[in-house]
Structures are given as C-alpha cells and as structure tokens.
Amino acid sequence: MALRFHNTLTGKTEEFVPLRSGEVHMYVCGVTVYDRSHIGHARALVAFDVIYRYLQFSGYEVTFVRNFTDVDDKIINRANERGISAEELTDTYIRDFNSDMQALRCLPPTHEPRATQHIPDMLTLIQELEAKKLAYAVDGDVYYAVDRFAAYGKLAHRRLEDMEAGARIEVDERKRHPMDFALWKSSKPGEPAWDSPWGKGRPGWHIECSAMSSKYLGQPFDIHGGGADLIFPHHENEIAQSEGAKGCALARYWLHNGMVTVEQEKMSKSLGNFLTIEAALSKVSTPEVLRQVLLSSHYRMALDFSTQKLAEAEKGLARIYKTLARADEAIGASNNGDRLAESAHINRFREAMDDDCNTPRALGMIFDGVREMNRALDGGQIPEVAVLRSEIAKMGGVLGLFQEPPAQFLEHQKQTGLAEASLTPEAIEALIDERAAARKEKDFQRADEIRAQLAEQGIVLKDSLTGTTWTVR
RNA sequence: GGCGGCGUACCCAAGUGGCUAAGGGAGAGGUCUGCAAAACCUCCAUUCACCGGUUCGAAUCCGGUCGCCGCCUCCA
Incomplete structure (x- = not known):
C-alpha cells in the first residue's frame, strides 16, 4: 500500500x-x-x-x-x-x-x-x-x-x-x-x-x-x-x-x-490550564515518556492530556525497554540481526504508517513484537531475538522512541523512582544482604518480612540465580 | 448562526462494509518461584452513544436524535 x-x-x-x-x-x-x-x-x-x-x-x-x-x-x-x-x-x-x-x-x-x-x-x-x-x-x-x-x-x-x-x-x-x-x-x-x-x-x-x-x-x-x-x-x-x-x-x-x-478543554493561557513542555518533562523519568504519550493517539485526533496517560506510557515504555535489555544481554554486543531480511513486523508497521501516519497502530505492532521477543527469549531462540531486536530498533527510529540504551533507561527510571522513595540505595542493599543471610538460614519468615517492608516503600525485589536486584514500585 | 471533528471494554486507544472488534494500562486465574518480581499462557466488548434506513452482511454507508470538543479572535 x-x-x-x-x-x-x-x-x-x-x-x-x-x-x-x-x-x-x-x-x-x-x-x-x-x-x-x-x-x-x-x-x-x-x-x-x-x-x-x-x-x-x-x-x-x-x-x-x-x-x-x-x-x-x-x-x-x-x-x-x-x-x-x-x-x-x-x-x-x-x-x-x-x-x-x-x-x-x-x-x-x-x-x-x-x-x-x-x-x-x-x-x-x-x-x-x-x-x-x-x-x-x-x-x-x-x-x-x-x-x-x-x-x-x-x-x-x-x-x-x-x-x-x-x-x-x-x-x-x-x-x-x-x-x-x-x-x-x-x-x-x-x-x-x-x-x-x-x-x-x-x-x-x-x-x-x-x-x-x-x-x-x-x-x-x-x-x-x-x-x-x-x-x-x-x-x-x-x-x-x-x-x-x-x-x-x-x-x-x-x-x-x-x-x-x-480535562476536555483546549489548553489556553486564559483558562490557566496550559502545561509547558518543561513542566511535563519534570513529571516523567525520561522525555521519551512524553513522546510516547503524544504518539499513542492519532495525530489528527484531539488528545486529552492527563498524568494518568504519562503513568501508563511510563509503564509501557518500561515494558519495552525491559525486553530490549533482556535481548541485548542474550544476543551480546557483537551479534546483530541487521543482515536478515525484514519480516512481517516491519511490513505491518509500514502499513500502519502509510495509513496517514497511524502511530497508535504502529505502536501496537511494536508491542506485538515485544511479546514475540519475550517468547523467543523464554524459549532461548536467539537468532529470532536478534531479528526482532533489530526490527524494533528500526521502528523505534521512525517514531523517535527506544533510542536510549535499555540499561540506561531502566537505571534512569530507577533513580527517578528512588527520588520519590525515602530510602538510599545503601539502605536497600543492606536489607538485601540481611535477607540473603536469612534465606541462607532458611529463615523465610524474616526474609519475607524484609520483602514486605521494602515493598511498602515501593521497592520491589527480584531474586535470580546471580543474586537479588531491586526496582522501584 | 456557519464549518470541522469526536462518542468503541473499568481507563486509554486502533479499526470505517464481511475471517475470532488491534494494542497498552488496570483486574482475575495459571506456569515459574521457598515466597515474590519479571516474563509467558488464559480470561476480561455477541458488541461499538441512541433511533431508524440501505445491504445477503454495518461499529464501519445514509437520515435523524442526544452528548462532548475545536475553529470562525491571538493560538500548535
């Protein structure tokens, strides 16, 4: 088309x-x-x-x-x-x-x-x-x-x-x-x-x-x-x-x-409901979040702005970046899928964009790709992951999204979230160490107490083979 | 008064004549886990503001009704 x-x-x-x-x-x-x-x-x-x-x-x-x-x-x-x-x-x-x-x-x-x-x-x-x-x-x-x-x-x-x-x-x-x-x-x-x-x-x-x-x-x-x-x-x-x-x-x-x-009314100075780009950016972990909100509805439609939209975009972007981070780790720096032929994703993305620049539909394609990529990651199908990774990078390039190194985005989001919490990374690490010791002793009651305590303050722990990591909210 | 647009699930948002009405967020169940988290799987609109009409068939076309918004003044 x-x-x-x-x-x-x-x-x-x-x-x-x-x-x-x-x-x-x-x-x-x-x-x-x-x-x-x-x-x-x-x-x-x-x-x-x-x-x-x-x-x-x-x-x-x-x-x-x-x-x-x-x-x-x-x-x-x-x-x-x-x-x-x-x-x-x-x-x-x-x-x-x-x-x-x-x-x-x-x-x-x-x-x-x-x-x-x-x-x-x-x-x-x-x-x-x-x-x-x-x-x-x-x-x-x-x-x-x-x-x-x-x-x-x-x-x-x-x-x-x-x-x-x-x-x-x-x-x-x-x-x-x-x-x-x-x-x-x-x-x-x-x-x-x-x-x-x-x-x-x-x-x-x-x-x-x-x-x-x-x-x-x-x-x-x-x-x-x-x-x-x-x-x-x-x-x-x-x-x-x-x-x-x-x-x-x-x-x-x-x-x-x-x-x-x-709130259903056009922004204007006289109504006092306008929000500067600078002010909007202060509400998000990275400027890409605002860009994501802006591209989540078709450019010709009215867009009713809200902090809820920012929060949803923040979650959506995080989902994408988490997958990209997983993929990069799995693929390694040297490997890339660029040489491989474009698959159906890019074509469907093109169809969406060809249709009067339908970015919401294009984003839908990207989320489809993300799910597929996670599936491939779960299944250890690295070549497929590499192709999808390269495709998402290309599509992101057109939308001006996912341009940060995934690890950097996630770290940024973590820092932003941490600024709202009352804990220092050191304090969190100390509790993680204490919990690790408790777990070693099979004192799961104490371990769960620590998890719950941190969760209350918005810190989520993630156990893995290599140790425990944490994220905000 | 004139012109234009919108009304789709709990929220956001695609779809504009015909396979199962994208996708995201929230929610529910499951796999995994000591417990979690993440990820994945399943479920979540027999129905698209309402009423008529056209059609074999409409969320999608036509007519009408209601509601909301923008422009007609500086505005992205």
Whole structure:
C-alpha cells in the first residue's frame, strides 16, 4: 500500500505523490517565541517530526522547513513589560525551544528561518500583491483584499458570506471588507520597525510563512503542516497571499494535527490550564515518556492530556525497554540481526504508517513484537531475538522512541523512582544482604518480612540465580 | 448562526462494509518461584452513544436524535 495523507484541502485521505519523484518539500508552522512552549506545541512538533522521519525512512529526500515567528504584538508587549528588547526576548525563548526539541528527540529541520531575517522577501511579496490589486495601503498599513481572491475560504471550507454572519469581527473603518487582514502594520515609536514603501512598520503574521516557504521550497511545494487551529485564518491567508501573488498553488497536501485538551478543554493561557513542555518533562523519568504519550493517539485526533496517560506510557515504555535489555544481554554486543531480511513486523508497521501516519497502530505492532521477543527469549531462540531486536530498533527510529540504551533507561527510571522513595540505595542493599543471610538460614519468615517492608516503600525485589536486584514500585 | 471533528471494554486507544472488534494500562486465574518480581499462557466488548434506513452482511454507508470538543479572535 502506498503512503496516504489526510488532506485538509480536499477533506479526503489521498495517496501521497510528491511533485518531484523521490523528493519531498515540507513546511510546518513553528512557534511564536514569546514564552515557553507547551505540550500542545509538543504535539504538533512531534507529529511532524515523525512524518519527517517516516518520509526519510520511506526513501525520500526531504527538505523540511519550520519557522520561528519572532516579531508580533505578544512579543513586543512582553519585551516591553520586561524592559528588554524584542530580540533579547526571542533569543531566550528560541534557546528554550531548542532545548525542548532536543529533549523530545525532534530532529532539526533542514532550515529554521526567522521572520525578522526575511523582511525584504515579505516586502517584495506585498508589493506583488499591491500591484495585482489584491492589497491596498491605508495610512502606512497594508491590507489584503479578501473579496478580490475568489478562492478565499477553500481550505477552511467556508464562504466569505458565512464568515461574516456570526463572526466576532472588530469593525475597522479603514478596511474595505471586515475580513481583510494586515500584511504590513505601521509601527509606533519604540516598536521594532523596518523601512518599507509605506513607511516604518512591521509585517503582519501570515506574510512571513508565504515568503519563507516559497523562498526555501519553491511554489508549489508538497506538504504544509501545522495545528488545526491554524487552518483559519492563518493557512487560509497564506493561500490567499501566495496563490494570489504567484498564480499557482501554494502547497499540495495540507496536514493538520488535532488539539491537546486538558480535562476536555483546549489548553489556553486564559483558562490557566496550559502545561509547558518543561513542566511535563519534570513529571516523567525520561522525555521519551512524553513522546510516547503524544504518539499513542492519532495525530489528527484531539488528545486529552492527563498524568494518568504519562503513568501508563511510563509503564509501557518500561515494558519495552525491559525486553530490549533482556535481548541485548542474550544476543551480546557483537551479534546483530541487521543482515536478515525484514519480516512481517516491519511490513505491518509500514502499513500502519502509510495509513496517514497511524502511530497508535504502529505502536501496537511494536508491542506485538515485544511479546514475540519475550517468547523467543523464554524459549532461548536467539537468532529470532536478534531479528526482532533489530526490527524494533528500526521502528523505534521512525517514531523517535527506544533510542536510549535499555540499561540506561531502566537505571534512569530507577533513580527517578528512588527520588520519590525515602530510602538510599545503601539502605536497600543492606536489607538485601540481611535477607540473603536469612534465606541462607532458611529463615523465610524474616526474609519475607524484609520483602514486605521494602515493598511498602515501593521497592520491589527480584531474586535470580546471580543474586537479588531491586526496582522501584 | 456557519464549518470541522469526536462518542468503541473499568481507563486509554486502533479499526470505517464481511475471517475470532488491534494494542497498552488496570483486574482475575495459571506456569515459574521457598515466597515474590519479571516474563509467558488464559480470561476480561455477541458488541461499538441512541433511533431508524440501505445491504445477503454495518461499529464501519445514509437520515435523524442526544452528548462532548475545536475553529470562525491571538493560538500548535
């Protein structure tokens, strides 16, 4: 089966055929850097990171562009509040963003352009629109004339007339049409400003994506992605700008991820229910746990975030890593199953991923593989184990999961759990020694007392031929 | 008001015309163990919000009802 994506533009799931064979050009809307990124951003970033990885896995050469919006009202206001420059503010949050991305194992895109570094490209584009009478200037501002673009509303599947009816639109007398949007805004004193044919000012929000996407990817390009909340107006306006100016399509496949909700409500600052990536990561033993949660539901569905989901993902990941650790021990460092032909697992994984990047189904395949691997381990079938181990590594590579050495993951989880318990490893070891002595004396009553005592404090003992080891919870 | 989506077991979550409704978590029993843990095995939805219809056959298509969510304003 061929790779298929759900395309917002057509409302259908379609086979993916890139413009140029073997190459994919993809643009994803990044973040506005005026604050820490939250788990809603993480959802979008991870979703498209997996799509990026899977396209590469499928043999495509991918050019992936993701922007930083580093000029906008929120940035200016926040910088003023703090008495720092907009640039200082955005530099700080770009650094934080990068560290979040690294933690979440998101691969760096091919290009990460910043809006402020592409002002001339935007000015050129606005002038093209003005020349085509798709834009008009009023007192140093420039607006896009939506009713001059016949296809306006085609992405969001709305008609201009319908939007006016119930919409909460601020009436701006200077606009020719209530839905007209700013391409260029005149600046007040003290605000970041660039020279333009219309006087000092700064770009509107949507124009940067139109300018930067075509600059790095050409037009049309293959895939344009972002959160579902960007469909209207942001992406609709990008289409109006780019297609209006160039007379050809902007992008062919429009992909949108679903929103993250908390207790059934979308995260937002006003509701006070947003959770930063940093805060979410502080609740888990390793960042992969958050990534696992994010990939446990299909990228287009709404995802209701909860600490329960984190806990379940933590257990699921631990199950996988435990098996991988067993496998690595059984196989030994030298041996590997890479040379062996791909088996049914990889093919079923591909089928799941080909189906609009169905990561929950793909994870199901992986858990199937894990069970099979444990069975092979129990049965001492090492060659089978080696093949499965290599397959799971490959599938994990596409999802950006199971990338840690298993022993390291398990140790990490142990440490995290231990931090919540009130015991030191030394104290635990001492009790284990005492228990070992008791067991040697066949004093099982005392031995069981120690087990129970530790269990009460969340420490689980595991006896084996080589001695007793412990884990948390 | 317009547009879009969702409602599947105790919880999470795939499946969108036809073999036994994936997978994970929780729970129950078993194998193993001095006892445990882990792992494995078995069980855990004759049923997919509800009501009609189409069909040889529907969770899946069509119509309607109820409930929830998102967008239409800055938003990933």
